[in-house]
């Protein structure tokens with residue numbers, strides 16, 4: 430029996446209706462930008478396996494660092510203990526984070542990093558004797574699948590069974606250059622009628638909303654409003670972090686820095702699951718007390734796992750290298766040229782790009798989980814390119830080590846796909 434057949438016996442996959450989508454593809458190996466299935470067919474991983482392995486799959490440098498760490502210290506409790514990988518990672522990460530970020534809190538995935546950001550925001554006010562129960566978030570945002578994260582997510586396509594258990598969240602549209610005054614007006618109305626604890630947002634790019642992009646000046650105005658009203662700002666950079674937007678973090682585009690940041694996905698270069706919620710000294714200070722109860726009583730068993738910390742540290746070193754920085758500029762420039770080639774195609778409604786993220790919307794209406802979307806996905810896979818269209822959006826977010834030849838194959842495959850929609 431093939432892996433694919435054996436899989437069906439016991440495995441339940443994420444985000445999958447198994448009756449409608451019974452088929453999986455068994456991947457047996459990955460190297461650089463290429464993943465290989467059990468029949469030996471190769472695919473260019475043009476979405477970096479959900480934006481994680483940005484320095485390429487099975488990166489030799491990262492592997493050798495983690496292998497060394499494995500022989501030294503594998504896992505230890507992080508309550509009351511510390512270790513070199515966590516300390517070194519904190520020093521390296523603080524160097525590249527926005528200047529106001531000063532403390533790191535570990536967890537295991539993007540959703541938990543957001544969950545922690547929300548708890549920090551709520552308890553920040555609680556510890557000062559203020560009860561603030563409402564959060565603000567963008568429409569169409571995605572922040573993960575745990576309850577707090579689901580609550581602030583606007584993309585609640587299938588959240589029906591849970592909605593009545595959600596936190597109190599008010600939504601605002603993303604800034605588009607024309608709606609800024611009306612967003613500020615809405616914010617004022619919300620703060621007059623609700624006690625708002627904080628604002629949770631994906632800065633500049635909403636990944637799961639099909640790489641929807643918004644305006645940095647508009648976001649700046651919103652962040653300023655939040656600061657003036659003592660609302661804690663929580664930037665979910667789980668997708669945008671670590672170079673995707675051309676800067677280390679999307680928050681680098683705004684002058685007003687977030688109080689809290691959520692990091693995961695590319696944090697560990699795709700090698701291990703881990704997340705970090707970072708915060709400013711001011712947030713940390715609100716928990717620093719003689720009173721036990723004012724601490725943040727949250728913790729995960731694998732917090733700051735030494736192997737994951739080592740992978741993250743090696744990833745940051747690569748991100749800062751001249752080679753990767755050059756690659757980011759190269760991919761950005763290639764996307765710009767591809768954009769000129771494709772933007773006027775009759776099947777293309779619009780295109781957008783920031784850093785190495787490129788997206789195009791098709792003229793055709795296509796539902797998020799519809800047949801056409803499946804047909805398009807199948808076409809890409811048949812051509813040996815792993816792209817996952819979201820609704821009528823096709824986007825590229827390839828590892829920084831993708832070659833020009835591989836990129837050209839991705840571009841050509843997208844052009845060919847336009848003729849089948």
Ligand SMILES: *Cc1c(COP(=O)(O)O)cnc(C)c1O
Nearest residue numbers: 538539540571572573636667668
């Ligand atoms: C993927 C993602 C999450 C959730 O991360 P998981 O590791 O899948 O829990 C949260 N926020 C954003 C912006 C993401 O892209």
